[in-house]
Amino acid sequence: MRSFSSSITKLHYLNGINSQRSSLIISSRIPYLSQNRCRYKSTLSSRYDASINRRNNTKKPTTKEEIAREKYEEMLKSPYRIVRWGAFVRSDSFSKKLTKYLIVLYIIFLVNGVQYMKKMYSKEKELERLIKKRDEEGGCNEFELLRIKELNGKLRTRDVLKLKEYRRLQEEENVSNLDGIVLDNNDENKLNEMILPARDTTEFYEHKAEEYDKSISFEERMIGMGKRRKWLMKHCHGDVLEVSSGTGRNIKYINPEKISSITFLDSSEKMMEITVEKFKKRFPWYKKVAFVVGKAENLLNLAGQKMIDDDIKKVNDIQPEQPDVKVKYDTIIETFGLCSHEDPVKALNNFSKLLKPGGRVILLEHGRGEYDFINKILDKRSEKRLKTWGCRWNLDLGEILDDSELEIVEEKRSHLGTTWCIVAKHKGDSKKKEEIGFLEKYFSSAVKNKIEAASTSVPVNDKN
Ligand SMILES: C[S@@+](CC[C@H](N)C(=O)[O-])C[C@H]1O[C@@H](n2cnc3c(N)ncnc32)[C@H](O)[C@@H]1O
Numbered sequence: 410m411r412s413f414s415s416s417i418t419k420l421h422y423l424n425g426i427n428s429q430r431s432s433l434i435i436s437s438r439i440p441y442l443s444q445n446r447c448r449y450k451s452t453l454s455s456r457y458d459a460s461i462n463r464r465n466n467t468k469k470p471t472t473k474e475e476i477a478r479e480k481y482e483e484m485l486k487s488p489y490r491i492v493r494w495g496a497f498v499r500s501d502s503f504s505k506k507l508t509k510y511l512i513v514l515y516i517i518f519l520v521n522g523v524q525y526m527k528k529m530y531s532k533e534k535e536l537e538r539l540i541k542k543r544d545e546e547g548g549c550n551e552f553e554l555l556r557i558k559e560l561n562g563k564l565r566t567r568d569v570l571k572l573k574e575y576r577r578l579q580e581e582e583n584v585s586n587l588d589g590i591v592l593d594n595n596d597e598n599k600l601n602e603m604i605l606p607a608r609d610t611t612e613f614y615e616h617k618a619e620e621y622d623k624s625i626s627f628e629e630r631m632i633g634m635g636k637r638r639k640w641l642m643k644h645c646h647g648d649v650l651e652v653s654s655g656t657g658r659n660i661k662y663i664n665p666e667k668i669s670s671i672t673f674l675d676s677s678e679k680m681m682e683i684t685v686e687k688f689k690k691r692f693p694w695y696k697k698v699a700f701v702v703g704k705a706e707n708l709l710n711l712a713g714q715k716m717i718d719d720d721i722k723k724v725n726d727i728q729p730e731q732p733d734v735k736v737k738y739d740t741i742i743e744t745f746g747l748c749s750h751e752d753p754v755k756a757l758n759n760f761s762k763l764l765k766p767g768g769r770v771i772l773l774e775h776g777r778g779e780y781d782f783i784n785k786i787l788d789k790r791s792e793k794r795l796k797t798w799g800c801r802w803n804l805d806l807g808e809i810l811d812d813s814e815l816e817i818v819e820e821k822r823s824h825l826g827t828t829w830c831i832v833a834k835h836k837g838d839s840k841k842k843e844e845i846g847f848l849e850k851y852f853s854s855a856v857k858n859k860i861e862a863a864s865t866s867v868p869v870n871d872k873n
Pocket residue numbers: 610611614652653654655656657658674675676677680703704705706743744745746749750751800
């Protein structure tokens with residue numbers, strides 16, 4: 410017994426010497442290994458030594474398979490989890506289980522897909538039912554109208570608050586019939602005291618005109634506004650009206666081949682004079698242009714007159730009760746104008762009345778953002794902004810658009826949601842094929858019907 414245990418001790422001793430020797434040889438050849446060994450000494454060195462011992466006691470791997478096997482075993486023992494995982498996914502047992510894993514994943518994917526499609530289908534049915542009720546069966550209550558907006562994915566902050574209250578009524582107070590219930594509007598534009606009251610800014614821009622371009626150019630270049638102006642002007646075709654044209658900063662993006670005529674409108678004569686100068690310099694040969702000084706709120710007066718010639722005209726401020734609208738437009742554009750109007754909703758309603766069938770209003774505006782922190786900054790500096798730029802930059806433009814007679818076709822926001830790119834149409838006008846998104850096109854039968862109806866009826870301007 411004694412001699413047996415001493416022989417074991419001897420063996421350990423010999424192995425210890427061997428391991429020391431071999432590690433010395435290795436570490437002298439690969440200095441990196443010696444450093445590494447020190448770092449992991451406490452946990453790894455014994456394992457490392459053991460592996461070297463084992464190697465010394467067995468014959469060296471010679472065939473490719475043996476080398477690969479040894480490498481694999483080493484990887485499995487690696488201190489790095491990622492190396493161990495790498496070895497595991499290369500193992501035979503994993504390959505065998507892989508088929509099972511894939512089948513499980515496929516089933517999960519299928520179940521979720523079916524559930525998603527079911528949800529889409531029931532939403533689609535609900536939307537169809539509510540639209541039918543609204544348009545053909547005598548109208549919807551306020552909750553149902555909000556639900557239509559929600560299903561279309563276009564809720565404003567005030568809508569979210571109202572829906573929450575309606576759901577509270579249903580769930581907590583068991584109100585099942587919401588007909589006749591109309592809740593107060595939590596209009597940000599009216600309730601937020603940091604959104605300053607609207608005012609006539611004509612005088613302000615009369616004084617600002619001369620320095621306007623110089624002072625705004627740097628800010629616009631820094632935030633890439635040129636790209637957005639280009640986007641807006643790409644939509645211009647046929648008879649075009651630019652409202653709040655200012656100093657004509659969009660003129661350089663006009664493609665005269667796509668337009669039949671263009672009318673510029675601004676309430677400030679001084680701003681308009683700069684537009685006239687820029688336009689005549691760039692397109693001296695273009696004759697179907699009109700420059701009009703007047704307010705967007707009085708636009709219907711303008712539409713009663715024949716405008717096309719290149720003298721500055723003035724539109725009077727008195728709006729007839731039933732204006733005789735003779736001129737209509739294919740495209741009405743406005744950049745950074747709504748924030749300086751006295752009555753932006755009225756201006757938008759005028760745009761809607763002046764659109765030809767199939768015509769579009771294209772807006773590039775600034776207003777409230779999509780995050781609280783940015784809105785707080787806008788609110789805090791609203792007075793300063795009004796003093797230096799004459800505009801209310803913290804307006805909730807969504808509310809203004811929703812209150813108007815226009816309907817949004819496309820709404821893209823950038824700069825934390827403070828820059829609004831909007832394409833809008835006359836309410837009740839059909840969407841064009843290219844304006845319908847992928848999901849809408851393939852999943853919404855209500856919309857499909859609308860397209861079919863649109864493609865069978867020829868718009869009036871196409872007949873001309
Ligand atoms: C911030 S500037 C924008 C100018 C130009 N659209 C641009 O993108 O640089 C606002 C312009 O709106 C004009 N404006 C303000 N109130 C208006 C109104 N009620 N009707 C028409 N123009 C108005 C001002 O005279 C000014 O030229």
